[in-house]
Amino acid sequence: MSVVVALVQGRQPREPAPVGDPVPPSANGARRAPSLTTPDDSPRPAFTAAHVAQALHPPTGRLGQIHGRRDALELLNSRLAAPDGHFQVLAGMGGAGKTTLALALAEGAERQGRSVWWVSATEERSLLGSLLGLALTLGASPAHVEEARAGVRNAADVLWERLETESGWLLVFDNADDTGVLTLGNASARDGSGWLRATQAGLIVVTSRVKDQGDWGRHGVLVPVPCLDSSAGARILQDLAPHAGSSAEAQTLAERLGGLPLGLHQAGRYLGSPFALERTFTSYLAALDDRFPLLMGQTTDPRSGVTQTWELSLDSLAAQGRAHARPLLRTLACFAPSVDITSMLLDLQVLGDGLGLADMAVRSGLEALLSVGLLELGAPPDPDEVASLAVHPLVAAASRQHLDAHIAATAARALQVATGRLRSDAPEDWPVWLQLLPHVRSLLCLPPAALDSGGLAAIAWAVVSSCSALRWSGAWSAPETLTSDALRQAESLGPDHEAVLCIRYQRALAALYQGRLGEAESQLSGILTAQLDTLGPDHPATLATRHEAAHLLVEQGRLAEAESACRDVLRDQLRVLGPEHPETLATRHWLLRVVGERGRCAEAEAGYRDLLRTRTRVLGPEHPYTLMTYNNLGLQLSYQGRFAEAEQMYGELVQTRLRVFGSNHPYTLQARANRASVVTELGRVQEAEEELREVLAAELRVLGEEHVNVLDARYELARAVCAQGRHQEAEEELRAVIDVENRVLGPEHHLVGDARLALSKSLASQGRREEAIIELQELLDLQTRTLGPDNQRTVATRDSLAAAEGSGT
Template structure:
């Protein structure tokens, strides 16, 4: 029995009652309004055994009710029985609608393999099982979509004749391929509109724009509760919070949304949109819908902290939705929507970098800048996207790119935002940081002092950015050999960061790491090892074992272990570190090269000088390529190389290497710099032995 319309259903059921032996007079009394129609039908049904009665397409439950009764009370067309079985096919998944005698059985999607078999049954010549499975995954293995695709591909008149061609065509021709010229229920692009029409007829018209908004996010991925804030959505859609909640419940009740996975924390469960539901809904996007989605995303990201490890799992759950909004054509977004999406990307890039995914923001910023072009090059959000792009280059060790980008950003910020804007100061801070990484230590110290002076005036002494500049200033001081001065500064900065940020904030742990280095540089290796052990415990707790900062702490501790005479232990630790670093960083990243330098030192400490030499030569070649020939880290490796040569009895080669290094260091670092002095002393000792 078709249950799409009340009058025709009633006529069909009365005809069934006559077939089952109901007296014609009783049927006439029903039509006259003096006898209950369902009673007449059920007298016949209860007199039979083993029957099946199917009510098909009952998307409006009221069609199955009689008079003032509801479907679920069991007194209308649907009643509890032991004589047979009633099956109702419907989009309504709400158990309360069907009452205590009804059992809701969701008809789930197939898996990709079963979906592929369905496609091949319908279109046996359209491709291989693997190709069919790829199309099945793209269609979310939804039987309706699979059937429509299979029937189309099986037609001799189809333009697309293979699974692969059809899959590629979906991106550009989804409405044509997924529509139907016949019954709207059989067409993917139409079928869910029927459910939305039914909800609107029930006074829940807000479900339609809500679904449009949610379709802007990533299909098949949990749309977290952070994106479902009723207040934010109600403000954007011009309705009430209660209406938003009711609309979400309505979409769940007809299967247009599904509940997401239960979160591990106290967070409320999110929802999931099937990819075909999302694709069909995206055919109806407008700037009001996309702006609402972008605004909700910005609010959600704005409530999180990029530098808070507790928030990093939430950032990762939001990332697919950030990418989904970036896939929307710019023309479908208002300036507000473009701006909101851009700011969400800025925050997301920062969170990814803090969490250790240093390369991830590269593609993200590139997509966001392409989408945000309509805002103009001087828009503050665009400048901040460019800033995130520059930081990505910096953290990956692409120093020339980072320097060029930061210079251009700073020029624009000074013109648009002014010299005292926090974003301008942040760019100046990172430009000074970059000078430290490039080994231009005297310039770096001057630049850090200049920006620190302005940050103290504008932001105050306890602002995190002010404290970050103090950190890099002390790094430049320490790298220039003023270790006692750097140690005292780091101890003071550590106390301040603990007070302002907390003892296990990532910034605090960075200061603790550099304090330990200054202790080691002054030869207090046992104290340094104890400090690194404490730091490493905290970094594993905060970042996890595979974060670049955790691996860096392990490498630093290993260098101290070498100095304490435990070369074999240090070697084992460094090989373990390198195995992971090569997975999470580029093979020529400075952190990897630094760990390889420390590995060579550990090998040399065990007397394997030829093996240490080979490792050092590879490190020097890579560091020259990445950092430049004048960088002080290249000098450190060259000094170690000279020592390795001397320990093999190759004194002439060692003297030639160290004389060349001394000439370079004298010119670049100055004749009194500690690194220059160390090379001079080592060279003098070799020349004395040679004489």
């Protein structure tokens, strides 16, 4: 059995000497090797069949340990054993290990007694010479070979006449990244009548970056060669650098390198060098971003260097008239690697406008990048959506080495347009925001020097929108990192740039929603001063800051100041924005909250019912703002002792928020806690305790132990425990709550007063009447001063004091 392996290498010995007609023996009786002249009849060196065989032998000496390719090898070996007429195309991005896989197959074939040939498909002339030399070694007529070399006879026919007389052979074309090299006359690679043909006499294997089935025709079968998983990648690293760290550390580095065999081998060889500056997987990983060109670019052969190998693919596309693929790849490399770049970011017009390309040129460029493996298809799209794409992390890193302001601005603009098409307050859009968030973070990692003012502003506005969406979706802490990174990146825009002020506003809201009220107050004050100077008092951003400053006063319990501030900003919003603008309605909401907290519960109830009707009509019945109004209406009913009505409202609210927001959203948890509070008042205290413990566990995970919602849930839990007669347990919980609330909210906050009132009742229930009276007297003096003598909280404390004092007579 003979085996022919024609592996077409990028690096090849001198082109095999052309073969001509037999020549007479030399004077000493030895026959000279036949010569094959070039079409220009220039002389060529002598070349024997033995030389051909040696030149085409696969370079299996470079083959190392194979990891993660067992399934692919088994498939190829099965097709080698029983060829079905199709040639196999090992297709993958540059550096994926296609040649290594082919070498492993060839080495196995040699062990089975098969002969092996190795030729290069990177250049037409050397391919022609190599394959005609192969035909000669298989017994082709030298005259026919010469005619084929001269273009008189079909060269592929000359080769295939001999191949079809053999059986069980293997023919591998390596690095066939330009399918035009495989074209012979009018026969392209896909036609099946040129170098690549359907046969059952043996097996043809081609390695190529071209992944489009259409380029290979129906006789070709694509065998994808993907990157390796982290376990296989780690084994490669540990083979090459056995002392560089643990398996887990190797896996982490392998993940960062995207499982690309070329990158793994470069990293492993570097770490295995006694002269490496980084000696461990961890230190290499830490240095990779800052020293990427050095760590991934130190090679003499462009095909074997991560920073260079994909430029060959882009050069090939440029030679085919698709040079626009290069700026497109560099634009997409600005987004997060290995994460789906959704259709929202792939707007052909936006990308085209940024790069000076027509829509069709953008489309063809994306298709070209897909065809050579520089882009991968993402998750399957919905029927009415465009496919998403992904960029390998090393492709992205290498492409970013060529970043300029024009490219970065195009990516930034695509992100700004995408975020501008979404609503931050729409629950149906929140999953899309989560898909965009990694790309927002990726663009924030671009160095400011690579961005012009337009690019910086575009990213800044995208960050503003993203932070708003995160807050609405319940991820209240997430905007902190985004805003910090964005402020650093946008520093050159100046502190009074409108986008910068809006980022600062989002940072202040992050502090406010996490309960860091003093920090939020300081930030909002500074922002408002700058906005009044640069934007003016009637600018929507200025009004929004004034609104949140009033909201902050509510949260701080400074109710008289809050009511005045709400009325002031509401007056200006009505004039500037109109009565039904969402921000105007939001200020009405907080004003009504203050009215209720100040004891005018009937007034607050009527106002909330009117606001609920308006928000339902303007925003929709399930908008977060509408449901917030529904929640506070239930609160006013509870304040008035109408607990059955309140329970019904909260029950409906919990179900709606579970469906719209999900179970872990802070607003869903808040509604559950409010319902449990009412259940306690209705006497179902064990049910209330069970619900509150579930809520508290979730809130601690989501919000942290010092958030006001957590403290409120703990307070309600203590009330439910106390109502079951476990007074000492309730006392301990209440004292812990009061201690934190005094520090976080301040001793004059009305929520601290609620906890102190509950504590006094727990003390009285334990027979510690004098302690309870002292607590109540101090609390009454405080509430009379801060809330007023007629506030419902002051009245409740006064009644409790009277009851405690009367119980001793």
